[in-house]
Amino acid sequence: MNQPSVTTAAPSSAPQLLISVRDIHEATLVAEADVDVIDFKEPRRGALAPVEPEIWSAASTSLRDRSLSAALGESNTASSIAALVPNQFRFAKVGPSGMRSSGQLRRLWDSLPLPPTVELVPVSYADHEAAGCLAPADVLATAIESGHKRLLIDTFIKNGRSLTDHLSNAHLASLLNTAHNAGIWIALAGSIQLPQAQRLHEIGIVPGCWGVRGDVCRSNESGHLQRTGSLDPNRVLRWQRSLRLTGGFPITAESKLPAPR
Numbered sequence: 001m002n003q004p005s006v007t008t009a010a011p012s013s014a015p016q017l018l019i020s021v022r023d024i025h026e027a028t029l030v031a032e033a034d035v036d037v038i039d040f041k042e043p044r045r046g047a048l049a050p051v052e053p054e055i056w057s058a059a060s061t062s063l064r065d066r067s068l069s070a071a072l073g074e075s076n077t078a079s080s081i082a083a084l085v086p087n088q089f090r091f092a093k094v095g096p097s098g099m100r101s102s103g104q105l106r107r108l109w110d111s112l113p114l115p116p117t118v119e120l121v122p123v124s125y126a127d128h129e130a131a132g133c134l135a136p137a138d139v140l141a142t143a144i145e146s147g148h149k150r151l152l153i154d155t156f157i158k159n160g161r162s163l164t165d166h167l168s169n170a171h172l173a174s175l176l177n178t179a180h181n182a183g184i185w186i187a188l189a190g191s192i193q194l195p196q197a198q199r200l201h202e203i204g205i206v207p208g209c210w211g212v213r214g215d216v217c218r219s220n221e222s223g224h225l226q227r228t229g230s231l232d233p234n235r236v237l238r239w240q241r242s243l244r245l246t247g248g249f250p251i252t253a254e255s256k257l258p259a260p261r
């Protein structure tokens with residue numbers, strides 16, 4: 001932690017949980033744990049790499065009563081695959097790498113041929129210099145100006161450095177306050193581990209949702225969590241129970257997600 005305490009306009013409810021999965025087997029494990037958002041991405045190929053559209057298609061049938069999310073990758077892949085996202089999906093997220101101005105970013109978001117029922121979730125990278133793009137505060141401002149209702153803040157480089165290695169607590173609190181005042185739902189991700197999220201909660205940094213992959217995977221022989229490895233259902237339950245204990249609520253088939261807070 002880089003700051004002892006901060007004050008934020010934290011949401012009154014506990015955050016939701018988004019877990020990234022690479023296939024139907026993992027998605028089913030996550031669905032059994034009643035996780036709020038099941039997010040499809042291929043962790044071996046980068047921060048937001050898409051899975052094959054056939055996996056989206058299978059999920060749209062077998063998990064159609066869940067809140068499903070598709071990672072579309074960055075501008076070089078998103079435009080060509082956005083139209084393939086099944087309309088049963090709730091969300092699709094696109095990375096901002098290479099987008100150095102608000103205008104570029106808006107053109108990217110506007111150009112994606114998503115089905116009308118799929119909500120675009122803009123993404124910003126805490127390590128934006130490495131991704132050659134706008135900083136989170138600028139992406140958030142662009143999202144607000146363009147009428148988007150959600151933003152995921154993630155890390156571009158998955159090398160073990162987490163969200164909080166790139167953004168101070170004060171910076172995170174300021175982003176959450178701006179988002180809260182604008183009615184934007186923020187998801188925080190980027191090699192976040194459960195104790196880290198709990199510490200952030202203790203100082204009032206509470207997003208609308210936590211996005212996790214590495215911390216719900218099995219560790220390798222050296223004891224390091226492997227985000228590219230296989231999902232560990234016990235670690236999924238650990239996150240889920242922890243958030244539920246703090247008063248979290250599930251997304252039901254009827255309600256999907258609550259209104260942004």
Ligand SMILES: O=C[C@H](O)COP(=O)(O)O
Nearest residue numbers: 020189190191211213214
């Ligand atoms: O969308 C959230 C990401 O999948 C988080 O992945 P990570 O925990 O491995 O950084």
